[in-house]
Amino acid sequence: MTRSYEYVCPECENTVERDFRVPSIVRSCENDCGFDHYIRSDLLEKVEEVPEEDRPDEWDEMDNEKKVYVALKEGVLSLPDLQ
């Protein structure tokens, strides 16, 4: 049985499902957001677990891909999560 993974547009949260697991997929958002990739939804959920005090000052202006890197640095995400 194959399972599917959900990928989210970082801008409008439009989702698509794919039957493979990668950190992000190249895809132009169908809502014309200007983003050309979707990020795996469980990565985005984890990113929100970065504690307030560990977030850079510009957190709110950062795009979700950058937040993923912060989450990695803070140990909220680990490299196997990105596979």
Ligand SMILES: [Zn+2]
């Ligand atoms: Zn979008």
